[in-house]
Amino acid sequence: MKTTRRRPYAEQRPQDLGGGVWSVPVPIPGNPLGYTLVYAVDSPKGPVLVDAGWNHPDAWAALSGGLRTLGLDVTAVTGVVVTHFHPDHAGLAGQVRAESGAWIAMHEADAALVRLMHSFADGEHRDFQADMLRRAGAGQDDVAVATAGRPDTPALPDRELRDGDLVDLPGRKLRAVHTPGHTPGHICLHLEDADRLFTGDHVLPDITPHVGIYPYDRDDVDPLGDFLESLDRVGELGALDALPAHEWIFPDVAARAAEIRHHHEEKLQRLGALLSERAEPLTIWETAAMMTWNRPWDDLSPILRGMAAGEAAAHLRTLEARGAIRRVPGVDTVRFQAIES
Template sequence: MRSRRRPYSEQRPTDVGGGVWSVPVPIPGNPLGYTLVYAVESPAGPVLVDAGWNHPEAWLALRDGLAAVGMDVREVRGVVVTHFHPDHAGLAGRVREESGAWIAMHEADVALVKLIRDVDEGAHRAFQADMLRRAGATGGEVAEVTAERPQPPALPDRTLGDGDLVDLPGRALRTVWTPGHTPGHICLHLEDTGRLFTGDHVLPGITPHIGVYPYDRTDVDPLSDFLDSLAKVAGLGSLEALPAHEWIFQDTAARAVEIRTHHEEKLLRLAALLAEAGEPLTIWETAGRMTWNRPWEELPAMLRGMAAGEAAAHLRTLEVRGVIRRTAEVGPVRYALHS
C-alpha cells in the first residue's frame, strides 16, 4: 500500500532510528508544505541534512523540533545542504549564527550561491525578462511571470565533491553527487545504517523540477544529467530513502527506475507533440501544449515560468539525442523534428 503525503499540521518530529531524527519545517505559502530536515547524531554533536526555508515560523519549527527530540540547536556541529534551493539552504545561515556550525554544499552549487549573491534584484529581473522573451512569451506574460527571487542563502564554509565523507565523527556519511535538479545536488549515503538521504533527487510520490535557465542554453543538458544520476543511485541498491519531502520509503533503486521511465515516456510524448504541430514551436508554445497537473491557462504565473523551464530541459535532451533541431529563424528559438 502506497503512503500519502500528510499535511504539515499532521507532522511531528520523529525518531526514525539509527541515530537519525526527522524535523518537519514549514514552507509558508508553498504547496509542498514542508521540508523534512534530518538530524544525524554523532559523539561530537548532531549534523543537519538541510535546514528549511528562511522564515520566522520555519525557524521556530526547526529550533523547537530539535528541542522536542532532545537536541539544542546551539549544539549543532554542521549543516550539509543537499542543494542550494531556499527550502533546503534557507535556514543554514541562521543555524550557523546560533551554533557556529559549518555549512557544506557541493562545489557546483556553491558557485551558484556566489553568483546569486553577486547579482542585484534589477539585474535578476532583466535576466528573467530577456529569457522569457527569447522563449516566445508575450510582453504581458513577461511582466506577469517575472518574479522576485527569494533571499539568497548563506555562503557555505565547505565544499563537497563526489565520494567525500561529511565531517561526522564516528559515522560514515558519504556524498553522492546527483546533478539534475541543480548542478550540485547531492544525496548522502549513511553507510553505517544502509540509508540514503535523497534530498529532492528521489521522492516517493512526485518528481523534482528539472529545468534549463536560460531556457535556450546549449552548453548544458540537465535532464540527461538527472537520468544518469538516477541510474547511479539505483546502482547503490535497495536502500531505505530519507527524502526532503513527502515520506520515508523503502527501495530507492526501484523508485529511481520509475522516475527514469516517467521522463522517457514524457520525451516520447513531446516528440509526438512536435510531430503533430506541423511547424516549429517556441519553448513557450511547447510548454503551453504539454500536459501539466492543471490546464496551462490555470497555472499561476510562477508555475508557467517553471513549466517552460521543464519543457526546455526536455527539448534540450531531444536535441542532444538528435531527435529535434533548432530552426535558424530570427526571433525566439523554435524547435522541430529532424526531417
C-alpha cells in the same frame, strides 16, 4: 483515482528514526509542498543537519522547537549539509550557523551558483529572468508577474563537497553522491553505516522533482540527461531506505528511481511525437503550453508557467542531444522541430 500518503504540515511531527537519526518537518509558507523534512544525524561532536528549511520565522520556530522536542539543541549543531541550494533547503542554514557556529557544506557546483547570486546587483537578476522569458516566447503579462518576487539568496557555504567526499561526521560514514539534474550540484547523502540514503529532491516517493534549463535556450548543458544518469547511479546503490526532503520516508530507492526514469522516457516519447506532428517549429513557450501538466496550462500561475517552460526546455534539450529534434534560430526566440528520419 490516484491516492497519496502525503499529509498536511499540521499533521507532521518530529520523529526519532532510530540509529542516531531524527527528522523535523519545517514549513514552507505558501508552497503546496507544505514542508521540508530536515534530518539530524548524531555524532560525538554534535548533530549535523541534512538541509535546513525555508528562511522564515515560522520555519525557524519549527526547526529549533522540533530539535528541542527530540532532546537536541540548535546551538549544538556542528554542521549543515545542503543537498542543493534551493531556498526550502538552504534558507535557514545561515541562521543555524549564526546560532551555533556550524559550518555549511554543499557541492561545489551549487556553491558556484550561490556565489553568482550574491554577485548580482539590485534588479539584475530580475532583468535576467525577464529577458529569458521573452526569448522563450512568453507574453508580457507572464513576464511581469513571474519576475515580481525572489527569495533571499542562501548563505555562502564554508565547505565545498565533491562526489565521493565524506562529510565531517566523526564516528559515522556519510558520503556525498553527486546527483545533478534538479540542480547542477544536487547531492544525495549515503549513510553507509546504516544503509540509508538522504535523497534531497532527487528521488521522492510520489512526485518527481522539477528539472529545468535556465536560461531556457542554453545548448551547452543537458540537465535532464544528467538527471536520468543520476537516477541510474542511485539505482546501483541497491534497495536502500530513502529519507527524502519532502513527502515521506520509503523503502527501496532503486525501485523508485527506475519508476521516475520510466516516467521521463515516456514524456520524451510524447514530446517527440508532438513535434513530429507539427509542420512549423515551436517556441519553448508554445511547447510547454501543449504538454501535459498536473493542471491545464491556462490554470497555471505565471510563476508555474515559467517553471513548466524550464522543464519543457530540458526535455527539448535532451531530445536535441539524442538527435531527434533540432533548434531553429530566430531573431528573438529559438524554435524546435523534429528531424525527419
